[in-house]
Amino acid sequence: MRRFSHTVLLALAVALIALPARAQDTVPLTADAARRVVAFFNDPRTVHLSGGSRIAQGTAIRGNVAALDGDLAVAGRIDGSVVVINGNARLLDGAEITGTLTVVGGSVERAGQVRVAGETIAYADRLDYLRRGERIYAELGTETAGPVARADTGTVDTIRDAQRDVATGDSVTRDGGWRRTDEAEGDSGWAVERRTVGHGRADFVVAVGQSYNRVEGLPVTFGPVVQTESRNPLRLRAMGIFRTEAGPELGPERWGYEARLEQFLFGRGEFRVGGSVFRRIDPIEDWHLTKLENGLSTFFLHRDYRDHFEREGVSAFVTVTPRKSPFETTLAFRGEKERSEPAGSPFTLFDNSEPWRPQPLAAHGRLESLVLSSRVDTRSTDDDPSSGWYLSAEVEQGLSSGLRQPDYVAVFDPSLAGPFPVIPGAAYGAFTAGTVDVRRYNRIGPWSRLNLRVLAAGSLDGSPLPPQRQHALGGEGSLPGFALFSRDCGARRGRIFRTVDVAGATPETVAALPQYFVAYGCDRVALVQAEYRGDLSLRLRWGGDDDDGGDESWAQTALRNGLNAGFGWVLFADAGRGWTLDDRLEGTDTAVDVGAGVIIGRLGVYAAVPVSEGGRVNLFIRLSPRI
Secondary structure: OHHHHHHHHHHHHHHHHHOOOOOOOEEOOOHHHHHHHHHHHHOOOOEEEEOOEEEOOOOEEEOOEEEEOOOEEEOOEEEOOEEEEOOOEEEOOOOEEOOOEEEEOOOEEEOOOOEEOOOEEEEOOOOOEEEEOOEEEEEOOOOOOOEEEOOOOOOEEEHHHHHHHHHOOOOEEEOOOOEEEEOOOOOOOEEEEOOOOOOOEEEEEEEEOOOOEOOOEOEEEEEEEEEOOOOOOEEEEEEEEEEOOOOOOOOHHHEEEEEEEEEEEOOOOOEEEEEEEEEEEEEOOOOOOOHHHHHHHHHHHOOOOOOEEEEEEEEEEEEEOOOOOOEEEEEEEEEEEEEEOOOOOOOOOOOOOOOOOOEEOOOEEEEEEEEEEEEEEOOOOOOOOOOEEEEEEEEEEEEEEOEEOOOEEEOOOOOOOOOOOOEOOOEEOOOEEEEEEEEEEEEEEOOEEEEEEEEEEEEOOOOOOOHHHOEOEOEOOOEOOOOOOOEOOOOOOOEEEEHHHHOOOOHHHHOOOOOEEOOOOEOEEEEEEEEEEEEEEEEEOOOOOOOOOOOOOHHHHHHHHOEEEEEEEEEEEEEEEEEOOOOOOOOOOOEEEEEEEEEEOOEEEEEEEEOOOOOOOEEEEEOOOOO
């Protein structure tokens, strides 16, 4: 009988483990619970993670962890307690938390064998809060504009004071109110929006579309974002684009637009279909540097790291994002007209009188294509991961193409007698192009990690690509030991005029004509990057050990608690090469560089030197990780 009972208990245990665990029951959020959550988040010893973070299997974090505004997936070990604010906690097979688990505005999902040593509790209500820097302040009063209690100090602010800070430029957020944020869905930038509380929403967004660049200046996007309240919401985003660099007149060249309609299906948020119409300026390649880095470099240093072209048309797409999976894929049809745009003359803080680097002469015409893009992301965090995989792949299959490069002539001295030989532009048929970007992040010790990246891109069917689909290496974003776009297969060796611009131009006006490069870069490139990073945590603490609840400023609190700064160092090496299928260009040799750097928070100061050929040391700054 005892053996039978043990067998039944064992079978029940196996069945319970095999079944997906039900989400944790939720309870109402009380004021005392909100104070404890805020105090936990504001503790300087708490590790902060952004929403949508993942702690991969094999990763261990020592200390308390707090995630804000998004889900936290845990497959590794956390030696401490965990708080998730306005998101869900997903405990995957093998997850272990040695302390307590608290979820506010979400639920707890368990899959497989997980262990939480302390209490697990989930509060149904979301937490309305203000944020200043790394601290949040919860609204504990009963009125919408009531007092906001600082749970860590006991002092009181008002919502009205915080909103005044927004007007003066302070980085302040309040869930459900005015806020400045990175706008999702493609048009990232600073935004001001009014958001309604609930699943449905109606926002009016004013944001920066692409970064500050030499073609558009500062592109400002504005318009409504509407989402219905439903298990299968309908989302509409209609944006106008105002280009600050387009001459003194408010003509059509100064405006762009993008309207996007999405319908979610099947009630789980995994499938959505949609379409869009657009007219916008896009970068030819945007993976070298982030929008923020490129925009700051353009505005302050008169150095735009990107080249651009215009596209106008329609698209239809279907996107699949399986739940509890790091996989996402999109299949899209595009029908668009593409054309080149000359460099403008936007204002820059330094070297404003210097001429800008010319744009490549893109192919003009209509293109219809199918684009399949997929992504697998198991990184511990998005901004600076310490473990996990990141795989991004895209294939574009041209269905029909009328792309043709305009005829051109080499830049000439207007004082010389003509005529000058006209070179016919290349025509491009339907092509197949692809890009694959594989990154691996490895924590090999408590304070060290090894990061690797392999990127390959280009023509898949052996046909030359139009300039706006080509690739180039060189510069801080790819091969920092070499000059920007120095591995471009000779695309920038000479400058040209479009024949249509030269026709009818007088010798006096020739010098003002827009100049171009004959192409952007290579039809195929490959890049390998590796870096070894070491982290050094420096913590200085003085004064009392506990909060005394007195009325004091943030600076006084920081001085009493001490300072906590993250420092690191990095050794890196890069190697890249390009190939061309265009008779006008030629391939490149393999370029290799090495370097080192110091990292302070998100700021990195680096030095790189070429080893495959002679060259000088390049000193540069990055505001995000290299890989």
